[in-house]
Amino acid sequence: MFEPKRLHPISAIINFVKTLKDAALPLIIVLVLNGNIFSGEVEWIPLLIWIGVLLLVLGSGIIRWLRFTYRMEEGELRIEYGLIFRKKRYIPIDRIQSLDFSEGIFHRPLNLVKVSVETAGSTGNEKAEAELTAIRREEADSLEEAIFQEKKRRNGRQDDETWDTEEVQAEMEEPKREKVYAMSMKEIVMMAITSGGAGVVISGVAVFFSQFMDLLPVGTIYNEILDWIQIGVLVIAFTALVILLVAYGISIVMTILRYANFSVFIDEDDLIITRGWLEKKQMTIPLNRIQGIRMEENLIRQPLGYASVTLISAGGSVLKNDEHQLRLLPMIKKAEVGEILKKVLPDYDVVDDFHQPPxxxxxxxxxxxxxxxxxxxxxxxxxxxxxxxxxxxxxxxxxxxxxxxxHDAGWNILGDQLTLRSRGIIKQTYLMKKYRIQASYEKQTYFQKRAHLSSIEVMLTSGGGRSLASCYYLEKKDTEEMMEWYRIKRAGEKPSEE
Amino acid sequence: MEQQPTQRISQRALTLWRIYGWIQVGIILLLTIGLTVTVFLWDWPWWIVLIGLGIALLEVLSFVWLVPSLRWKRWRYDVTETEIDLQYGLFIVTRTLVPMVRVQHVDTEQGPLLRKFRLSTISISTAATVHKIPALDEQEAERLRQSISSLARVAEDDV
Known part of the structure; x- marks a missing residue:
């Protein structure tokens, strides 16, 4: 893979559409101000400018495509690009954490993928370190393979022992990845229905019916004017309700499209999450970057016995579109979480016996x-x-x-795992390993001191910066035990790689 | 765990924090003077001035007298080969443990006032958090920075 390569020509179109989308508002304004296009009285100059801008954008898309090349050379992924200023970006293979694939509507008919290169350095809201807008799937696969080989050659060994045995077997077969979880359609639909939007809709319906009930029995007594006012209110309420319902319906459909075919694979020491129907997304999370697990149960899903499980992972620009991307199990019967986690992340144990606050x-x-x-x-x-x-x-x-x-607050220590459960509005359970905790805090106010109570907070690092797990107002001796647990291993022994 | 960390921050921190307190009081007094002028100019009610003076007095009591000494008494730290142990906080007493393996880098910083008192603030960063020990003796801070950074280098670990 030494010769510089171009992206698929379709990326010129994608560039064009993307720029157009960003600039849509001013363009539409120009068009509206020039509104008499259809009445025959065309003002030529603004229209020409408009067409000119369009051509310019299209041209720049094409030139950007022409200028963009990538190649693998001397253990680096070398990308050269730039419309006016030529830019070169060389990324050492060692620093590449993962390649994420996604497919938009332009990609699918042509069997192309968009590849985002994630490095250890790219964090938070920044964009991915590098993005290949559209390349053939085979090329993407061979790129991934080349990076993997290069890494292997450099390291000389695989640093994760746990997966060694599976790896040997897996390499025999053609698809190396092993499917560990797939979401059923029923779960996806359940998730869509019980999403955050549901609460808004329910209250909307309640408001509507309260208006409706008010009106019905007394409508005949009121004089006509009052009637009309009431009907006006009803019409507004009805419209609002319809809008709400439509929005709710759209959000349900969007969720289903987004999460359709949700499955989790393990590929040697990477975790791979794929999902989406119209737009396919693939996320790769190196197992050794996982910092902890968060299980959430919101007020609607908890009574139904459902929870969602999210990974806390360091690095990667995974927070680009909020944390949804890191949902390992977006909607799962709480009772099944332990069993599935055993397959995916066997180090973590789901515990149910918690020490509670007094x-x-x-x-x-x-x-x-x-x-x-x-x-x-x-x-x-x-x-x-x-x-x-x-x-x-x-x-x-x-x-x-x-x-x-x-009642929900609690803590548990099992070997080198700390589990903290607490509730703000959503009930959250954090599963954390001792060697992943960045710092731990024990907090006590004057009044708590008199009551022998104190709170514990532990900090994990995550793509967005940090993630805080806490449990308040526990017995002082309990928080002391946790602090002591966090301290103990420091007696010389180096934490083993998981 | 019951026993507190042993090291204390510099005694000179007290003087420094008192000076910060006086600066705050000064600002409040300036505002009060401004208010007094407006009271005379536009016939505003005179009790506004009293409120200003009251706040200034409270500030002298708390931020100049009480808070610095309480804060100084509370502030303790320990740096061992394996971890950093901090205790601080006026109303909420916080005890923080940072394992040495988690430390990514250490900085010391010094503003003009701190320099005058030969003091220095040290901040210890992990992948997720920053921990500051304020107003350490200059030389002590320098020594601590070097020892933490060499200890952190020994205790190498992923993330």
Whole structure:
């Protein structure tokens, strides 16, 4: 792979469309201001400018495609590009963490993929280190293979022992990857229905029906004008409801399209997540970059017995489009999590026996969750007198949430794994390995000191920067035990690679 | 775990923090003077001035007198071969453990006031967090920085 290669010509079109999308607003404004195109009275100059801009964008797309070359040379991925300023970017193979493939609507008919090169250095909101807009799938595969070979040659050995045996067997067969999890359509539909949008829709429906009920029995008594006002309100409420429902429907369809064919593979020491129907996405996460696991149960899904499991991974620009990309199990029966995790990440154990905070913490939890709600309800009740009193109900709801949070809080230490469970609104369980924790904090206020309580916080690193797991108002001796656990291994012994 | 870390930060930190306190008080006093002028100019109620003076007085009590000494007493640290152990915080007392293997780099910094008092702040960064020990003696900070960075290099580990 030494000769410089071009991307597939379709990338010129993709460039063009992308630039057009970015510049859509000004272009449309120009078009609108020049609105009399259709009435025959065409103003030629603005129209010409418009066409000129279009040609320019198309031209730049083509030139950018012509200028963009990539090649593998001397253990580096060398990319040269640039429209006006020629740029060269050489990425040492060692630094490449993974290649992520995705396919958009332009890619699929031609069997092309977009390749994003992730390096250890690229973090947070930055773009991927390098992006090959469109290349043939075979080329992408051979690129991946070349990078893998190069890495192997350099390291001389595979540093992950655990996967060695599987690796030997796997290399015999043609597809090396082993499928460890696939999401069923039922789960995808369940996930789409119970997504965050659902709450909004439910409250929307409630508001609508409360209006509707108000109107029905008394409609005949009211005089005509009042009737019309009421009907006006009804029409607005109805429109809003329809809009909500449509938005909800769209979000359901989008979720289904996005998560269709969701499956997880293990390929030697990488975890591969593929998903999507119209636009296929493939994420590669090196196993040794995984820092921890977070299990979440929101208020709608928890009663149904469902949870979602997210990976906390260091590096990679995975947070580009929020954390959804790192969902390992987007929607899963809670009871099945342990079994699947055993296949995917056998180091991590799902535990269910938690040490809980003592009874005297209950009051603190309730206060912590609801003080703001009650405080806010005072001015609201005063200023919007009769209806404002309803805000007290909101405060009570928060108090109940605090009570739930007390019951959900807990911690567990099993070997070198710490599990912390807590609830803000969503119930979160963090599974963490001792050698992945960046720092741990024990916090205690003056009042907690008198009650022999204290809180624990531990920090993990993740693509976005950091990830904090915490558990509040535990017995002082419990947090001390956790701090001591975090401290102990430091007696000389180097943590073994997992 | 019950026992606190042993090392303390420099005594001169107290003087420094008191000076910071006085600077804050100075700003409040300037604002109060500004307010007094407006009271005379536009006949604003005179109790506004009293509020300003009250805040200044409270600041003298807390930020000049009480807070620096409490903060100094609370601040303790220990740097061993294997970990960094910090304790700080006025109302919320925080105990932090940072294993040496997690340390990525160490910086010391010194503003003009700190330099005048031959003090220096050391910040210890991991992949996810930054931990600061404020107002250490210049030489102590320098020694600590070198020892942490050499210890961190020995305790190499991924991520």
């Amino acid at each position: 009874k005297r913490s209950l009051f603190r939890y309730i206060l912590r969750h609801s003080w703001f709600g009650f405080l806010a309800s005072i001015p609201i009740s005063i200023f919007f007198f009769p209806y404002g009193l309803l805000s007290i109900v909101a405060g009570c709801f928060l108090a109940v949430l605090g009570w739930l949070a007390f």
